[in-house]
Amino acid sequence: MLDFLSQPAGFDIGETGLLIYDASQPLWRALLVGLGNTLRVSLPALLLASLIGLLVALGRTSQSNLWRRLSTFFVDTVRNIPVLLQLLMWYFLLVEWLPESNQALQLLPGIWLSKGGLAFPWPVNDPVSSEWAWSWPAQDTFNVLGGAAVTPEYLSLALTLSIYTGAFLAEVIRGGIEAVPASLMEAAETLGATRLQQIRLVLLPQAWRTIVPAATNQYLNLIKNSSLAVAVGYPDLVSVSNTSINQTGRAVECLLVMMAIYLSLSLTTAALMNWFNARHALRGQA
Amino acid sequence: MSLPVKARSPNSPATWLASAMGMALLAWLLYKVFNWAVWHAVFQPDAAACQALAHQGACWGVIQEKARPILLGHYPYESQWRPVAVLVSYASIGVLAYLAGWQRVASRAGLAVAMVTLLIGSIVMRGGVLGLSTVPFDAWGGLPLTLWLFAFSLLASLPLAVGLALARRSKRAWVSLPATVLIEVVRGVPLVTLLFMAAFMLPMLLPQDRPVALIWRAAFALTLFSAAYLAEVVRSGLQTIPSEQSEAAAVLGLTWWQTQWRVVLPQAMRAVLPTLVGHAIGLLKDSSLVMVIGLHELTGGLSLSLGGDPIWRPFYLEAYLFVGLIYLLMCLGLSRAGRALELRWAKGLH
Numbered sequence: 055m056l057d058f059l060s061q062p063a064g065f066d067i068g069e070t071g072l073l074i075y076d077a078s079q080p081l082w083r084a085l086l087v088g089l090g091n092t093l094r095v096s097l098p099a100l101l102l103a104s105l106i107g108l109l110v111a112l113g114r115t116s117q118s119n120l121w122r123r124l125s126t127f128f129v130d131t132v133r134n135i136p137v138l139l140q141l142l143m144w145y146f147l148l149v150e151w152l153p154e155s156n157q158a159l160q161l162l163p164g165i166w167l168s169k170g171g172l173a174f175p176w177p178v179n180d181p182v183s184s185e186w187a188w189s190w191p192a193q194d195t196f197n198v199l200g201g202a203a204v205t206p207e208y209l210s211l212a213l214t215l216s217i218y219t220g221a222f223l224a225e226v227i228r229g230g231i232e233a234v235p236a237s238l239m240e241a242a243e244t245l246g247a248t249r250l251q252q253i254r255l256v257l258l259p260q261a262w263r264t265i266v267p268a269a270t271n272q273y274l275n276l277i278k279n280s281s282l283a284v285a286v287g288y289p290d291l292v293s294v295s296n297t298s299i300n301q302t303g304r305a306v307e308c309l310l311v312m313m314a315i316y317l318s319l320s321l322t323t324a325a326l327m328n329w330f331n332a333r334h335a336l337r338g339q340a
Numbered sequence: 341m342s343l344p345v346k347a348r349s350p351n352s353p354a355t356w357l358a359s360a361m362g363m364a365l366l367a368w369l370l371y372k373v374f375n376w377a378v379w380h381a382v383f384q385p386d387a388a389a390c391q392a393l394a395h396q397g398a399c400w401g402v403i404q405e406k407a408r409p410i411l412l413g414h415y416p417y418e419s420q421w422r423p424v425a426v427l428v429s430y431a432s433i434g435v436l437a438y439l440a441g442w443q444r445v446a447s448r449a450g451l452a453v454a455m456v457t458l459l460i461g462s463i464v465m466r467g468g469v470l471g472l473s474t475v476p477f478d479a480w481g482g483l484p485l486t487l488w489l490f491a492f493s494l495l496a497s498l499p500l501a502v503g504l505a506l507a508r509r510s511k512r513a514w515v516s517l518p519a520t521v522l523i524e525v526v527r528g529v530p531l532v533t534l535l536f537m538a539a540f541m542l543p544m545l546l547p548q549d550r551p552v553a554l555i556w557r558a559a560f561a562l563t564l565f566s567a568a569y570l571a572e573v574v575r576s577g578l579q580t581i582p583s584e585q586s587e588a589a590a591v592l593g594l595t596w597w598q599t600q601w602r603v604v605l606p607q608a609m610r611a612v613l614p615t616l617v618g619h620a621i622g623l624l625k626d627s628s629l630v631m632v633i634g635l636h637e638l639t640g641g642l643s644l645s646l647g648g649d650p651i652w653r654p655f656y657l658e659a660y661l662f663v664g665l666i667y668l669l670m671c672l673g674l675s676r677a678g679r680a681l682e683l684r685w686a687k688g689l690h
Contacts, residue, residue, distance in 0.1 A: 285632050
């Protein structure tokens with residue numbers, strides 16, 4: 055039933071990340087590239103989302119009234135607009151409002167942003183001396199050349215997923231912090247702990263326990279939401295499977311393979327979370 | 341709410357500095373937004389004036405120009421009073437429910453009213469009776485379709501979710517195992533894959549001579565998706581009900597079904613109300629995903645009306661903000677209603 059996976063795929067994929075692929079390779083390689091692209095966008099987005107979540111949670115628990123209001127506004131807005139709409143909005147902004155690639159915007163030395171995407175320095179292996187060296191992108195007549203680049207599709211997806219999940223993570227982190235009774239911090243203070251010690255030894259170990267399971271759910275949602283790539287044409291697992299369905303007509307098989315891959319991603323993450331919980335859960339009662 | 345750390349005095353230099361930085365950021369943002377959205381903006385549907393802006397100002401005219409296809413999709417022009425009438429009556433029912441107080445609405449009678457309203461709305465949209473012309477399901481679109489998909493899948497998934505939750509808690513493996521597998525598989529894959537399944541796979545399984553319209557297949561996928569998540573919500577509610585409750589019911593001579601229906605479920609649903617409202621909001625947002633299988637609900641209607649239009653296409657952002665605002669208002673309305681209901685129940689006024 056699955057022998058069609060070893061037939062030549064017969065279609066090209068726009069961006070393949072670090073994997074090497076062309077249309078003559080078997081279909082399973084195409085799906086592997088799709089999975090690679092899913093992870094290539096999800097993992098950096100996970101990190102960025104955590105950072106945004108932490109910053110916004112700090113804002114929401116800030117002493118300053120203004121920062122609390124600003125971060126509440128951010129969370130309420132981002133969480134109540136469909137992630138697909140946000141994705142389409144960012145994608146449109148990137149391809150319509152950015153400068154053309156012949157006059158790219160230099161954000162930092164070596165980092166260029168344009169309608170062609172984001173170019174950044176990347177190590178390359180020199181074929182002559184076979185030594186690794188950094189390749190720095192630079193503006194050329196029509197394009198930014200050198201280094202490595204990610205497409206606007208990738209950028210918009212990574213950005214949307216980070217912001218959307220970040221807003222949810224902010225609430226998770228805030229909830230975890232507020233779940234620690236203030237009396238514990240006061241007790242630590244009485245024992246002479248400094249503020250940093252109170253946070254490091256009392257607040258974080260307990261907040262952690264509430265935050266991790268809920269945050270894992272959000273991370274899983276992020277990976278699943280990366281399937282919206284199909285709406286902007288980023289070749290993730292779903293997009294590649296979709297193309298495969300159109301190419302081979304094997305809808306049932308392709309869908310089952312795709313679902314099996316997502317399911318194993320979810321189950322692996324859930325297993326990791328259970329392992330973490332087992333190690334860090336409360337032992338006995340206080 | 342603030343950190344459970346001994347409060348620093350609000351006038352400490354650090355707080356002052358943070359506030360000042362926030363103020364500067366806010367002032368800069370407001371200045372930029374005001375410049376773009378109000379000062380340089382064009383409010384008339386004047387394409388030439390909009391093009392001259394070169395993105396220095398907003399072109400709000402695009403909303404006036406495209407409101408109809410965005411809000412109604414490609415529903416036949418001469419019958420568009422029907423979806424408008426449905427929208428207006430749904431909105432007035434919402435206002436009435438708000439005035440009547442949510443505690444009276446969120447009951448079994450309220451659910452029945454919601455189902456009848458949905459049915460009448462669907463009949464008016466579909467036509468074929470009372471001299472109304474028949475409008476094919478594939479022509480439905482815009483905000484009515486978003487609301488229809490949301491209401492249908494939420495209402496249909498509720499009983500399904502209760503059934504799945506009860507089955508998963510069963511002591512008989514042949515009852516609990518299939519329910520567990522179904523719940524975990526549906527929760528483990530993205531909604532997009534379920535929608536693809538509904539679009540590509542279902543037609544092969546269904547009888548070929550009577551094709552089922554895409555919106556029904558999409559509604560099926562959304563219902564399945566909602567039921568799996570909701571089942572876990574209901575199950576967590578069931579776990580909060582102590583076994584004394586069902587034992588007491590058994591002493592009074594209630595059967596298992598009576599116990600669940602009259603004793604356990606009402607309390608369980610009340611316990612999970614906040615999660616339930618959160619789920620409903622998520623479902624409303626997720627209904628936008630049906631766009632990827634080619635339905636023109638609110639998000640898809642937007643792409644339909646601007647995607648192929650070279651004149652108005654550059655002003656997608658303004659239209660996105662308009663649609664985003666509609667979603668925002670609907671979601672905030674839902675969460676407000678949920679919070680009001682929660683407060684009333686917390687006070688014991690039911």
